[in-house]
Amino acid sequence: MNPVNYLYLSALLFTIGGVGVLIRRNAIVLFMCVELMLNACNLAFVTFSRMHGNLDGQIFAFFTMVVAAAEVVIGLAIIVSVFRARRSASVDDASLLKL
Numbered sequence: 001m002n003p004v005n006y007l008y009l010s011a012l013l014f015t016i017g018g019v020g021v022l023i024r025r026n027a028i029v030l031f032m033c034v035e036l037m038l039n040a041c042n043l044a045f046v047t048f049s050r051m052h053g054n055l056d057g058q059i060f061a062f063f064t065m066v067v068a069a070a071e072v073v074i075g076l077a078i079i080v081s082v083f084r085a086r087r088s089a090s091v092d093d094a095s096l097l098k099l
Contacts (some may be wrong), residue, residue: 013040
Protein backbone atom coordinates (compact mmCIF):
# COMPACT_ATOMS: atom_id res chain seq x y z
CA MET A 1 0.00 0.00 0.00
CA ASN A 2 1.22 3.46 -0.85
CA PRO A 3 2.38 5.58 2.16
CA VAL A 4 0.45 8.54 0.77
CA ASN A 5 -2.76 6.63 1.49
CA TYR A 6 -1.80 6.48 5.16
CA LEU A 7 -1.24 10.23 5.14
CA TYR A 8 -4.67 10.77 3.60
CA LEU A 9 -6.19 8.57 6.29
CA SER A 10 -4.28 10.50 8.95
CA ALA A 11 -5.56 13.82 7.57
CA LEU A 12 -9.12 12.48 7.46
CA LEU A 13 -8.95 11.23 11.07
CA PHE A 14 -7.46 14.52 12.24
CA THR A 15 -10.20 16.47 10.47
CA ILE A 16 -12.94 14.32 12.00
CA GLY A 17 -11.40 14.85 15.45
CA GLY A 18 -11.06 18.60 14.91
CA VAL A 19 -14.66 18.95 13.80
CA GLY A 20 -15.77 16.91 16.80
CA VAL A 21 -13.85 19.17 19.18
CA LEU A 22 -15.35 22.29 17.63
CA ILE A 23 -18.95 21.07 17.42
CA ARG A 24 -19.62 18.81 20.42
CA ARG A 25 -20.16 20.06 23.99
CA ASN A 26 -19.92 16.78 25.91
CA ALA A 27 -16.60 16.34 27.73
CA ILE A 28 -16.37 12.61 27.02
CA VAL A 29 -16.90 13.14 23.29
CA LEU A 30 -14.33 15.95 23.32
CA PHE A 31 -11.86 13.60 24.95
CA MET A 32 -12.44 10.94 22.32
CA CYS A 33 -12.00 13.50 19.54
CA VAL A 34 -8.70 14.73 21.02
CA GLU A 35 -7.53 11.12 21.25
CA LEU A 36 -8.54 10.61 17.61
CA MET A 37 -6.46 13.63 16.65
CA LEU A 38 -3.46 12.32 18.60
CA ASN A 39 -3.78 8.92 16.92
CA ALA A 40 -3.91 10.65 13.52
CA CYS A 41 -0.66 12.43 14.39
CA ASN A 42 0.87 9.11 15.45
CA LEU A 43 -0.12 7.57 12.13
CA ALA A 44 1.52 10.44 10.27
CA PHE A 45 4.67 10.20 12.42
CA VAL A 46 5.03 6.48 11.76
CA THR A 47 4.30 6.92 8.05
CA PHE A 48 6.96 9.60 7.66
CA SER A 49 9.36 7.50 9.71
CA ARG A 50 8.83 4.56 7.40
CA MET A 51 9.14 6.72 4.29
CA HIS A 52 12.48 8.16 5.40
CA GLY A 53 13.83 4.90 6.81
CA ASN A 54 14.59 6.06 10.36
CA LEU A 55 13.01 5.56 13.77
CA ASP A 56 12.52 9.22 14.76
CA GLY A 57 8.81 9.25 13.92
CA GLN A 58 8.19 6.05 15.85
CA ILE A 59 9.91 7.53 18.91
CA PHE A 60 7.74 10.65 18.63
CA ALA A 61 4.66 8.43 18.34
CA PHE A 62 5.69 6.56 21.49
CA PHE A 63 6.07 9.81 23.45
CA THR A 64 2.74 11.03 22.09
CA MET A 65 1.08 7.86 23.41
CA VAL A 66 2.65 8.47 26.83
CA VAL A 67 1.31 12.04 26.87
CA ALA A 68 -2.11 10.81 25.74
CA ALA A 69 -2.21 8.27 28.57
CA ALA A 70 -1.36 10.97 31.12
CA GLU A 71 -4.00 13.22 29.58
CA VAL A 72 -6.63 10.52 29.94
CA VAL A 73 -5.81 9.96 33.60
CA ILE A 74 -5.97 13.63 34.54
CA GLY A 75 -8.84 14.50 32.23
CA LEU A 76 -11.09 11.66 33.34
CA ALA A 77 -10.51 12.60 36.98
CA ILE A 78 -11.63 16.16 36.19
CA ILE A 79 -14.65 14.93 34.23
CA VAL A 80 -15.68 12.63 37.09
CA SER A 81 -15.41 15.49 39.60
CA VAL A 82 -17.48 17.78 37.36
CA PHE A 83 -20.07 15.04 36.87
CA ARG A 84 -20.33 14.41 40.60
CA ALA A 85 -20.78 18.12 41.31
CA ARG A 86 -23.18 19.00 38.48
CA ARG A 87 -24.66 15.65 37.30
CA SER A 88 -23.69 16.59 33.76
CA ALA A 89 -20.63 16.05 31.57
CA SER A 90 -21.19 19.25 29.61
CA VAL A 91 -18.20 21.48 29.00
CA ASP A 92 -20.31 24.54 29.81
CA ASP A 93 -20.81 23.30 33.40
CA ALA A 94 -17.08 23.10 34.05
CA SER A 95 -16.81 26.89 34.28
CA LEU A 96 -19.27 26.85 37.21
CA LEU A 97 -16.67 25.11 39.42
CA LYS A 98 -14.59 28.30 39.81
CA LEU A 99 -14.38 29.82 43.26
